Amino acid sequence: MAKSNKPIVWGLFAVGGTVAAFCVPALILAHGLLVPLGVFGENALSYERVSAVIGFLPVKIVVLGVVILTLWHAAHRIRVTMHDFGIRKDDMVAMLCYGAAGLLTATALLGVMAV
Amino acid sequence: METIQTDVAIVGAGGAGLRAAIALAEADPGLSITLLSKVYPMRSHTCAAEGGAAGVIKPDDSLDQHFSDTVGGGDWLCDQDAVELFINEAPRELTRLEHWGCPWSRETDGSVAVRPFGGMKIKRTWFAADKSGFHILHTLFQTSLKYPAIKRLDEVFTTDLIVVDGKVQGCCAIEMRTGQMIQVQAKAVILCSGGGGRMFPFTTNGAIKTGDGMAMAYRAGVPLKDMEFVQYHPTGLPSTGILLTEGCRGEGGVLRNKDGYRYLQDYGMGPESPLGEPVLKTMELGPRDRLSQAFWHEQQKGNTIQTQWGDCVYLDLRHLGEAKINERLPFVRDLAKSYSGVDMVTDMVPIRPVVHYMMGGIHTDITAATPLPGLFAAGECACVSINGANRLGSNSLTELLVFGRRAAESAVAYIKDSGVSVDGAAANREATAVEARIRALFDRPEGDETTAGLRQEMFDTMEGGAGIYRDEASLTATTAKLAELRQRWQTLSVRDKSAVFNTDVMQVLELGAMLDLAETVASSALERKESRGSHQRLDHTERDDTRYLKHSMASYRGETAPPAIDYLDVTITKSQPGVRDYSGAKS
Amino acid sequence: MSRKPFVRPVPATTWYMRNGRYLRYMAREVSSLFIGLYMAGLAMGLMRLAQGPDAWNAYLTALSSPLALVFHVLAFAFATYHATTWFNATPKAMRIRWGDGYVPGPTVVRAHYALWGLVSLVILVLVGVI
Amino acid sequence: MSERTIELEILRYNPATDEAPWYQTYTVPCQEEWVVLDAINYVKDHLDSSLSYRWSCHMAVCGSCGMMINGEPMLSCKAFLRDFGRKIRVEPLSHFPIERDLVVVLDDFMEKLPRVKPYIVRDQEKPIEEGEYKQKPFELYEFKQYSMCINCMLCYAACPQYGLNSEFIGPAALALAHRYNKDSRDEGRDQREEITAAHDGIWECSFVGACSEVCPKAVDPAGAIQQMKLASTMDWYLERLGGVGARVKRSLSSRRTSK
Numbered sequence A: 001m002a003k004s005n006k007p008i009v010w011g012l013f014a015v016g017g018t019v020a021a022f023c024v025p026a027l028i029l030a031h032g033l034l035v036p037l038g039v040f041g042e043n044a045l046s047y048e049r050v051s052a053v054i055g056f057l058p059v060k061i062v063v064l065g066v067v068i069l070t071l072w073h074a075a076h077r078i079r080v081t082m083h084d085f086g087i088r089k090d091d092m093v094a095m096l097c098y099g100a101a102g103l104l105t106a107t108a109l110l111g112v113m114a115v
Numbered sequence B: 001m002e003t004i005q006t007d008v009a010i011v012g013a014g015g016a017g018l019r020a021a022i023a024l025a026e027a028d029p030g031l032s033i034t035l036l037s038k039v040y041p042m043r044s045h046t047c048a049a050e051g052g053a054a055g056v057i058k059p060d061d062s063l064d065q066h067f068s069d070t071v072g073g074g075d076w077l078c079d080q081d082a083v084e085l086f087i088n089e090a091p092r093e094l095t096r097l098e099h100w101g102c103p104w105s106r107e108t109d110g111s112v113a114v115r116p117f118g119g120m121k122i123k124r125t126w127f128a129a130d131k132s133g134f135h136i137l138h139t140l141f142q143t144s145l146k147y148p149a150i151k152r153l154d155e156v157f158t159t160d161l162i163v164v165d166g167k168v169q170g171c172c173a174i175e176m177r178t179g180q181m182i183q184v185q186a187k188a189v190i191l192c193s194g195g196g197g198r199m200f201p202f203t204t205n206g207a208i209k210t211g212d213g214m215a216m217a218y219r220a221g222v223p224l225k226d227m228e229f230v231q232y233h234p235t236g237l238p239s240t241g242i243l244l245t246e247g248c249r250g251e252g253g254v255l256r257n258k259d260g261y262r263y264l265q266d267y268g269m270g271p272e273s274p275l276g277e278p279v280l281k282t283m284e285l286g287p288r289d290r291l292s293q294a295f296w297h298e299q300q301k302g303n304t305i306q307t308q309w310g311d312c313v314y315l316d317l318r319h320l321g322e323a324k325i326n327e328r329l330p331f332v333r334d335l336a337k338s339y340s341g342v343d344m345v346t347d348m349v350p351i352r353p354v355v356h357y358m359m360g361g362i363h364t365d366i367t368a369a370t371p372l373p374g375l376f377a378a379g380e381c382a383c384v385s386i387n388g389a390n391r392l393g394s395n396s397l398t399e400l401l402v403f404g405r406r407a408a409e410s411a412v413a414y415i416k417d418s419g420v421s422v423d424g425a426a427a428n429r430e431a432t433a434v435e436a437r438i439r440a441l442f443d444r445p446e447g448d449e450t451t452a453g454l455r456q457e458m459f460d461t462m463e464g465g466a467g468i469y470r471d472e473a474s475l476t477a478t479t480a481k482l483a484e485l486r487q488r489w490q491t492l493s494v495r496d497k498s499a500v501f502n503t504d505v506m507q508v509l510e511l512g513a514m515l516d517l518a519e520t521v522a523s524s525a526l527e528r529k530e531s532r533g534s535h536q537r538l539d540h541t542e543r544d545d546t547r548y549l550k551h552s553m554a555s556y557r558g559e560t561a562p563p564a565i566d567y568l569d570v571t572i573t574k575s576q577p578g579v580r581d582y583s584g585a586k587s
Numbered sequence C: 001m002s003r004k005p006f007v008r009p010v011p012a013t014t015w016y017m018r019n020g021r022y023l024r025y026m027a028r029e030v031s032s033l034f035i036g037l038y039m040a041g042l043a044m045g046l047m048r049l050a051q052g053p054d055a056w057n058a059y060l061t062a063l064s065s066p067l068a069l070v071f072h073v074l075a076f077a078f079a080t081y082h083a084t085t086w087f088n089a090t091p092k093a094m095r096i097r098w099g100d101g102y103v104p105g106p107t108v109v110r111a112h113y114a115l116w117g118l119v120s121l122v123i124l125v126l127v128g129v130i
Numbered sequence D: 001m002s003e004r005t006i007e008l009e010i011l012r013y014n015p016a017t018d019e020a021p022w023y024q025t026y027t028v029p030c031q032e033e034w035v036v037l038d039a040i041n042y043v044k045d046h047l048d049s050s051l052s053y054r055w056s057c058h059m060a061v062c063g064s065c066g067m068m069i070n071g072e073p074m075l076s077c078k079a080f081l082r083d084f085g086r087k088i089r090v091e092p093l094s095h096f097p098i099e100r101d102l103v104v105v106l107d108d109f110m111e112k113l114p115r116v117k118p119y120i121v122r123d124q125e126k127p128i129e130e131g132e133y134k135q136k137p138f139e140l141y142e143f144k145q146y147s148m149c150i151n152c153m154l155c156y157a158a159c160p161q162y163g164l165n166s167e168f169i170g171p172a173a174l175a176l177a178h179r180y181n182k183d184s185r186d187e188g189r190d191q192r193e194e195i196t197a198a199h200d201g202i203w204e205c206s207f208v209g210a211c212s213e214v215c216p217k218a219v220d221p222a223g224a225i226q227q228m229k230l231a232s233t234m235d236w237y238l239e240r241l242g243g244v245g246a247r248v249k250r251s252l253s254s255r256r257t258s259k
């Protein structure tokens, strides 16, 4: 029997899971809840400030790292979860999940690089 | 009936059976090997052994010392040629097991560690924490998976040997999952079916230890040797008989009576050793028979504690401290906590002697051959005899390895030398007769007799009449009772008529085997009018070398008669019977 | 032949309803859906950022819609759950030698929680000041 | 001695007469310190000799008496009545075909186990005359935990992935493969990975963790599998790095293996 190819994605999944665990709860709290609710004031995440900060190369790298790794973590786990929900077309599910992750990666990459 | 043809059939896949199977596969890859077991190999009772296996490897130790510990421990009833051979081959076998991956505990430099054991003058017991037998069994089982020549028949209950023209030519068995009879036609058969401690109510033995193989050989005409020697282990949990390994005492545990007094010093095993510094071969590190007997005396004096499960004394390990207990004895700590609700780190554990091991068994010579051509035996079911009147703890795990291998080698030699071939037609006739006998069990009319009821009566009479101390009256009553029980067994019916996994029929057959064996125990004990090792008579309290420096041999005389008891000389090579001294004096 | 082993079927789509342990597992797995969606949103946001101030402001407005808020509350809960399950499991995969044994599991877990707290604080402060 | 009475509800199945399993309830007088197995033995001895189940050691080491007790896979010889109420439901282990009553068919595991080569594999055997392999306490510690498996199959009964796909090699067999991979005397990891790193090996495990929660011997198969995923991911990349990777791999493993 041939060895599985899962190691390629599993490495990303594992690293992404760790990054997600450390960063995502606080990110959601800050950017998804506290900022919209105005806790940080009217000018939080204003265009000027955000684009200035993201203009820095090291920041670009960190932000991209978090986003991309987390995306791959999620993509891989969603693939497994579909299986757990009884959807057994694994090849198709895998293509969709990793495809979406790839597209979003490209999106984030383009976005960040363009700033 | 299904017929299987094979070169060698092994009955039993415990330590001895697996070692034999591997040895066969290594001796000649062309041999066909059939390994039958009534349970999956890893369920065999070898897995319950905790303490360890003896073999000389350390520079401060010597083969001579292991020899004299073993022979003295056995109260000079051991065959000394067998002991010598055993001791010489032991280190090699244990090392081989190490090469196969057995997780022996280690010294800091990476070499194998050894621990002290009862009756041993020098530390020589190899151990894998307190699950030595478990690791030995799993190492052997997993290693056996390497050899495609070993064909296993798991959960196949062997009922009888097939004997044609005075030669063993296979065995008959019931496949549990179908209820079908199988005849395994073989040029040679090796019995590795373990002991029969289950004939007693309080025992460290698992449910499968019903002595089936011993009974099979006995019925086929092979004498059972030294059956009166039944070892009580001094430290069992009273509720269930679960064993707290001798390693507990090896690591420094002590026995105390209800007043907290270390009573062993009153029974020739003193002087009292300092707490936490066990002295080899004295006090708690005396041999098992002496310790169990000391318990009996304490009980007579009213020095035991009463528990809901009967009289007990204490095993005290508190001074070892939690760290050492967790490192060396984690399993027994857990056992005591779960089954007796006592944490040995903070409390003393109530314990009592429980039936543990049968020194006696199928008569074999030092090549593991029985008097019946084509039949070999090894492990607890056999009596070679290296254990004499009292086995030293940690000798039997090694015995499985040494004699499991020898049995295999002897079987190969037997096949090659005698050029045996199986008489298929005759074997088939034998097997058909066996099948008819088993079928008949199902047709017996359903009476009041139950397996559980008969078994309980057997327990009561064995415990009462053939226990730690015996006398003429108790043994006479026991043999009479057993004769009656054997009669009543003839009317016992199998209530469960179904084919698939019928444990009812299995229990009926097991009980039949145990009753046969129980009778050989009681009859041999009745005839041995002396006290030696684990056989202690209140009416004959001294050892009598002039009359009884002999093996007793119990031979089958039919379904209704008690066994015939004969005697066979003990082989003495270099150690004349002496005094068993456990007082700490220099020997 | 009298054998007839009985196979108890496992329902392929509802098996996890059988016990709490499986439900907790599924909750952990489903967290990925929320984390994934959140990240998708963030990736889009980064794109909007590149498209200029108007796009970015529209994005910020969308973030404060009730629907977005509800989603983020859920996502926050699942992400936190993911983090705890992840940290609690790390000692299983990652064993760090310590003398003749390994760093005890609880210590590894506690270290992760401490670091998590720190990282979270940094993120909150950073977002707060930006 | 304190006594109590329990209701034991046992799933019965006799292939000769039953189309499907059914529950039979027994009223059993028990001692307080009994385990569930004692109660079942009482039924066998006094109420119904046709009940079939496996047991032997009564000390949680032979691995034969695994059952579902109130829905949880447990060793019946280590399930204390004091931890249960008056009604106890006993069923054969989940995910295995029922042979009869509480006896399940174990062929699947027995066939899988040899495939992961659960024994020492070496390029060169060391002669017995040269004595034992040296193994430092830490080297023993590294695999000891995974050698404690009693093959009781509770983990298979708990693992939903095994329930969904019986091709999955499963927790215990994988943990045993890991046991030998981690043994300083062994050189067989590459051979084992042919099976363990294939589709139905470690990658079929989604780290539910149920196996480790029910394991009576603290083997932690879930941890073993995670470590194997990590190791085989490394191996996968190293194998694709060509000569450099091979060299790294060799130096990593020769540091381990006892000579």
Ligand SMILES: Cc1cc2nc3c(=O)[nH]c(=O)nc-3n(C[C@H](O)[C@H](O)[C@H](O)COP(=O)(O)OP(=O)(O)OC[C@H]3O[C@@H](n4cnc5c(N)ncnc54)[C@H](O)[C@@H]3O)c2cc1C
Pocket (backbone or CB within 6 Å): B011, B012, B013, B014, B015, B016, B017, B036, B037, B038, B039, B040, B041, B044, B045, B046, B047, B048, B049, B050, B051, B052, B053, B054, B132, B133, B156, B157, B158, B159, B192, B193, B194, B195, B204, B205, B206, B208, B209, B211, B212, B213, B243, B245, B356, B357, B378, B379, B380, B381, B393, B394, B395, B396, B397, B398, B400
């Ligand atoms: C609790 C305990 C602790 C012990 N501790 C130690 C120790 O520390 N050191 C030491 O040296 N010794 C110890 N002993 C003794 C030692 O473990 C046993 O004597 C030894 O394991 C017996 O091994 P065996 O291979 O002969 O039999 P077993 O391991 O009992 O195997 C018997 C085999 O025969 C098979 N069998 C039996 N009947 C049939 C049948 N009718 N048909 C088919 N198959 C059958 C069974 O299935 C099984 O596979 C201990 C014993 C006990 C009970």
Ligand code: SF4
Pocket (backbone or CB within 6 Å): D148, D149, D150, D151, D152, D153, D154, D155, D156, D171, D172, D175, D211, D214, D215, D216, D217, D218, D219, D220, D221
């Ligand atoms: S890993 Fe644990 S639960 Fe699984 S078979 Fe082994 S001992 Fe039993």
Ligand code: F3S
Pocket (backbone or CB within 6 Å): D158, D159, D160, D161, D162, D170, D171, D204, D205, D206, D207, D208, D209, D210, D211, D212, D221, D222, D225
């Ligand atoms: S429960 Fe099953 S999915 Fe993996 S972690 Fe254990 S094997």
Ligand code: FES
Pocket (backbone or CB within 6 Å): D055, D056, D057, D058, D059, D060, D061, D062, D063, D064, D065, D066, D075, D076, D077, D078
């Ligand atoms: S009877 Fe042996 S594990 Fe329960």
